Amino acid sequence: MSRPLRAEIKISALQHNLQQARQAAPDSNVIAVIKANAYGHGMSLVAHALNNADAFAVASIEEAINLRESGIHQPIILLEGFFDADDLLLLQAYSLEPVIHSSQQIEMLEQASFTYAFDVWLKIDTGMHRLGFAPEQTKQVYARLKECDAVETIHVMTHFSSADDQESLSTPYQISLFKRTLEEAGITSTTSLANSAGILGFPDSHADWVRPGIMLYGACPFVDTDIESLSLQPAMNLVSELISVRDVMRGESVGYGGEWTCPETMSVGVVACGYGDGYPRHAPEGTPVLVNGQRVPLIGRVSMDMITVDLRGCDATVGDTVQLWGDQLPADEIAHHAGTIAYELFCNIAPRVPRIEIK
Numbered sequence: 119m120s121r122p123l124r125a126e127i128k129i130s131a132l133q134h135n136l137q138q139a140r141q142a143a144p145d146s147n148v149i150a151v152i153k154a155n156a157y158g159h160g161m162s163l164v165a166h167a168l169n170n171a172d173a174f175a176v177a178s179i180e181e182a183i184n185l186r187e188s189g190i191h192q193p194i195i196l197l198e199g200f201f202d203a204d205d206l207l208l209l210q211a212y213s214l215e216p217v218i219h220s221s222q223q224i225e226m227l228e229q230a231s232f233t234y235a236f237d238v239w240l241k242i243d244t245g246m247h248r249l250g251f252a253p254e255q256t257k258q259v260y261a262r263l264k265e266c267d268a269v270e271t272i273h274v275m276t277h278f279s280s281a282d283d284q285e286s287l288s289t290p291y292q293i294s295l296f297k298r299t300l301e302e303a304g305i306t307s308t309t310s311l312a313n314s315a316g317i318l319g320f321p322d323s324h325a326d327w328v329r330p331g332i333m334l335y336g337a338c339p340f341v342d343t344d345i346e347s348l349s350l351q352p353a354m355n356l357v358s359e360l361i362s363v364r365d366v367m368r369g370e371s372v373g374y375g376g377e378w379t380c381p382e383t384m385s386v387g388v389v390a391c392g393y394g395d396g397y398p399r400h401a402p403e404g405t406p407v408l409v410n411g412q413r414v415p416l417i418g419r420v421s422m423d424m425i426t427v428d429l430r431g432c433d434a435t436v437g438d439t440v441q442l443w444g445d446q447l448p449a450d451e452i453a454h455h456a457g458t459i460a461y462e463l464f465c466n467i468a469p470r471v472p473r474i475e476i477k
């Protein structure tokens with residue numbers, strides 16, 4: 119029998135969440151963001167589940183090639199573009215669309231000597247200050263791209279720094295700066311601004327293409343909201359089993375460092391899941407774990423392959439089902455306990471955890 123830990127990926131939840139993005143931005147095309155192995159959910163599985171998305175976005179050429187080779191025909195956008203001139207041959211061979219964010223990339227395109235031309239996504243930095251051209255460079259770089267034989271259509275995009283905070287003034291500022299920049303440069307290309315938080319919180323940002331990521335997986339893009347109020351469904355249940363249940367005597371400690379001491383003789387359960395699987399090592403004592411549908415607290419330190427739970431008041435035995443996060447226990451809540459975000463929990467699920475498609 120295999121180790122019981124698995125990530126169950128619910129196809130219907132992925133499809134429901136894509137539908138929520140479409141409903142929120144009915145006039146926009148949807149680019150499903152499936153980089154980082156579809157936020158840990160399994161890139162090919164997710165891409166095929168979302169086969170009615172209008173396009174997909176990934177971070178690396180390798181991810182894009184895997185996607186093409188798995189039979190995906192929609193446009194594939196490379197969010198970091200390409201890295202050297204040799205990459206252009208791969209872009210051509212696999213029909214990929216790079217984000218263009220640097221003058222080095224434009225120089226490589228200008229020097230490219232092949233006849234095939236691809237669509238590009240010109241990135242303008244409206245305040246994130248990560249990738250992209252300054253607004254005042256827009257007119258000039260756009261004109262240079264227009265002159266490139268290797269460039270077919272130019273889409274223009276930007277990315278929000280603080281859309282997870284609906285009260286922040288940064289997002290309305292970025293939206294208006296983006297629009298003003300294009301107007302002043304006389305550019306009428308198709309555009310893309312919105313990530314999940316933009317889609318659900320800032321209708322002004324919808325434009326021609328939206329780029330949902332986290333909402334597709336059923337976690338919350340806002341700091342102060344929950345998924346129920348956004349009608350999203352968790353796409354991943356991280357589930358395992360109790361592999362040991364035993365009584366530990368009052369005054370004995372549990373786990374590495376002996377940090378947790380039993381206040382009475384009590385039932386302690388061991389779950390097959392640890393930081394080697396992606397469970398956050400910094401999850402503190404008291405982080406909820408669901409045993410047979412009942413919340414019990416984590417006790418002791420998270421080990422590489424196991425965690426320990428307090429089974430007082432819980433009628434549980436070896437082989438009983440445990441949910442670490444999922445439809446009964448929001449990943450956002452576990453992330454909050456561990457001082458991180460659901461994005462990181464999902465991305466950290468280790469390759470050794472099988473992703474099981476639930477139809």
Ligand SMILES: Cc1ncc(COP(=O)(O)O)c(C=O)c1O
Binds near residue numbers: 197312313329333
């Ligand atoms: C450029 C870009 N667009 C869209 C997204 C999707 O963002 P989210 O997962 O917050 O929806 C990301 C994710 O990091 C991104 O880098």
